[in-house]
Every structure is written in C-alpha cells, then in structure tokens.
Amino acid sequence: MTDDAQRRAAAFRATREAHATEMAEDYVELIGDLMTQFGEARLIDLAAHMGVSQPTAAKIVQRLKILGLVENRPYRALFLTGEGEALAARSRARHHVVSDFLLALGIDPETVAIDSEGMEHHVSDTTLAAMRRFVADRNGPTT
Template sequence: MNRTQNKVQQIPESDDIQKMDTQTEAFRHNRELRKLALNDDYLELIADLIAKTGEARTVDIACRLGVAQPTVTKVIARLKREGMVISEPYRAIYLTDAGRLIAEKAKHRHQIIVSFLMAMGVDPAIAEHDAEGIEHHVSTETLQAFMAFLDRI
C-alpha cells in the first residue's frame, strides 16, 4: 500500500503536481480499461453469436477472435468466476444479466464510434477496425460529444 517512490524529488510547480496526479490516475485507469477490453470483446462476441445461432460455442469464439481453443476455455472460466457468463461442461456458453448488460453497452459504444468515424470521412472498413480498439477507451462524456456531433450533421 505505501508507495515510497511517491516522494517528490525535485519540487514541481503546483500545476505540475495536479497534472502529474491526474496523469497518474489516467495511467492507472487505462491499465484497468485494457484488462476490461478483453471482457468486452468476449461478451460482445458471445452476444453476437447467440443472436445469430442461438448459442456461443468455444470453437466459434476461438475462430472469430483468432486464438486457440484452450485460451477461450480459460478466459471463459474467468468470466464465469466473475459472474458474466454461464456454462456447463461440454456445453455452449450463455450470458448472465450482468454479462449481457456489458455486451449491450459495448455494442452501443461500438456502433456510435463507427458511425462517428464514418461521419468524419474514415473508410468504413477502417472505421470498423479502429472502433474495435477505441471503444474500450471512450468515456461517457466523449461518447456524448460524438453523439451530439452526429445529431448536428
């Protein structure tokens, strides 16, 4: 808990202290978001597979994400521990309410960002690609600014 390296060596301007702390918080928060990004990817994809085929199978998730099947099994086990997902051995995977909520929010953000990037003149394929990465790092405020822009045009 104690962080000895928090001692300030060369005394910075008070503005710099403020900036440092917010930047540190941003780093912390973004490290957290990078973890959650993987959850979003899985849950969004599971929701998509269920919508299209009625269920989400390990093999299909692995294929779509471009990872090996045991990797999926392991991540799903974690998502299960975290209450995002339901699954019985050798059976398909389904979402809990919590998981579905996250998936829906992620899809919503995704769609807005794709639309926004396209409105900015970005090629649809690239917009789709970039949105996949950006969607996990956009705050509610920024998302609203994007939506407001889409409304204005």
C-alpha cells in the same frame, strides 16, 4: 505532486482500468452476437471469431465464469448471465457510437472496423456523448 502530474496519473490509471476490462467486454459482446445470430455461442466459434486457439478461448471463458458474466454446462453452448448481457449491451452501444462517429468523419469502413475495436474501451462517457451529438448534428434527427 503537481496538478499536471496528478492529471497524468489519473489518465494512466483510467487507461489501465480500461485495459483490465477490454477482453471481458469483447468476449461477452461476441458471445451475445453469436447467440443472436446462431441461437448459441460455442467455444469453437468464439475461438475462430477471436482468432485464438480453443484452449486460449477456454481459459478466457473460465475467467468470465469467475467474474459471473458467462455460464456453460459440459458439452453445451455458452450463455451470458444477466450481468454478462448488461456488459455486452453497454460494450455494443459504445462500439456503435465510436463506429458511427468515425464513419461521420469520412474514415473508410475497413479502418473504422479496426479502430473502433480498440477505441471503444478507452473513450469516456463525456467523449461518447460528444460523439453522439456530433453524429446526430451531422445526420439530422433520427426517428
């Protein structure tokens, strides 16, 4: 295999891996946000915020439970495990970096909200660091 083909294969592999974790990242981030905002994350609220049916949200929550990211008890709210909280924090931080970067480029907030949802899952740590530097250089030092 040529070097070019190996680089392309690595890029496709990274994209597939990002797709595999996208949903989990989005759901744990939202569960964390709902817990912060309302003190609990209910399945009905999760489904409404994600724009899916309750049975669909329930299936995804089951997968998150199997992955050890979420806990719940019958007729009770959803809770993040320690691992789920860590994933939510990483996902939220990536989201903020991408959003801040796009805003610094002058993109309107509505477009930023849409684009950052997808981009946050596919940006390398190297690119995130460059985005952070760009925003910091543009906005000056923060306190």
